Amino acid sequence: MSLEKLGTEVRRRQIAAAALEALAAGGPKALSVGAVARRVGLVPSAIYRHFRGKDEMTVAAIGLFRERIMENIRAVREESPDALERLESVLNRHVRMIRDNIAMPRVVFSDSLAGGPAGAKKLVLGNIRLYLDGLADIIKEGQAAGTIRPELAPETTAVMFLGLIMPAAILWHLTEGGFDVTRHAARAWSTFRNAIAVNTSSQKRGGR
């Protein structure tokens, strides 16, 4: 097959990436040692040169995923100083990720890994927590800057933000692309923005 031999560091990355793709494309069932190996152009047993077993491979895939998603959030921080614009940008990036990868919904939103390795569940949870923290930070800064309503709980708002995308992502891949994620995101954002932004006109109604 592939005549070349590569260093184990390179291979580990390749394999982790392939595993993530496999997971994205076919769900947990497609995350088999054989399938991943074939993606990289290797034979199943070769995987064991670079990983202790399937579990370690899965963990590596989740780790790679975290890198990508956090990079996503980090980049947004540099785009704009305004919290609302940042959130909108995150949302748009999500939409793009959904249309490219489909990995996001499968990894973060799904329970795919729950039945997998013991640590996977905690890792996924860790990813989500990190991500939510990132969102919550943006929100807090927005509140400090006076653009986001101060009476909102940042954590709750972050989870709600996640809720703007999650169902859309599920629908997208359940309909195999038939659901218009972009349109949904645009409309939902419009409503959500109104809900969390400080009113520009001269009003100050209470939260409830």
Next chain:
Amino acid sequence: MSLEKLGTEVRRRQIAAAALEALAAGGPKALSVGAVARRVGLVPSAIYRHFRGKDEMTVAAIGLFRERIMENIRAVREESPDALERLESVLNRHVRMIRDNIAMPRVVFSDSLAGGPAGAKKLVLGNIRLYLDGLADIIKEGQAAGTIRPELAPETTAVMFLGLIMPAAILWHLTEGGFDVTRHAARAWSTFRNAIAVNTSSQKRGGR
């Protein structure tokens, strides 16, 4: 084991229920013929007296789930004529379902079934569609009655409503009950309600 023999109709229901529970408790991995059989107090091969195979069993479980969830929505319609109150009630029922079953997130929100039988994916999609339609109907009625903002797209709003619960459900079972779903639902609802309710005070700002 179980000395009694039951009619196949009764058994089918029992098995479907057990399958749903198994799915709820342990995810797709736990949805094995053997595990389900054990739950009912049968031996694996006995399942084949009532179902053609695992796929048909899975489909039955999804069907049973649809019954339950739609019953949930139907009941709310009788509780109150007001759209907002109905939505709040649906939300509360969801919270309760999450804490009892955990079946909901696993079935509706997850891709668990994607790798399963060919038809399962479409069935799950059908369930979600039905559910969203039910929500959208409530929203439309609210708009007609003048309690929900008319400029909102009912479908988008229904999906957003789903987004109030979905991430919370995932977090709930990822943290094994550590995430406070009730509190999140209460807070998120407060914000969401403000976003979709017609302002009672004398204002009429545009949607965007």
Next chain:
DNA sequence: CTCCTTTGTGAACATGAATTCACATGATAC
């Protein structure tokens, strides 16, 4: 060039889960 380590290969092995089948046993009609 030669040696030695690392990486890749194919076959073999283990395991778990779905499915089938011959047989047993409960329920039911006559």
Next chain:
DNA sequence: GTATCATGTGAATTCATGTTCACAAAGGAG
């Protein structure tokens, strides 16, 4: 009460997948 059919059982079969192992080949060090 007996015959019959539906339901339940346990063993056997098949299949997919994770994993191990002995061997081959690439690539660098000397």
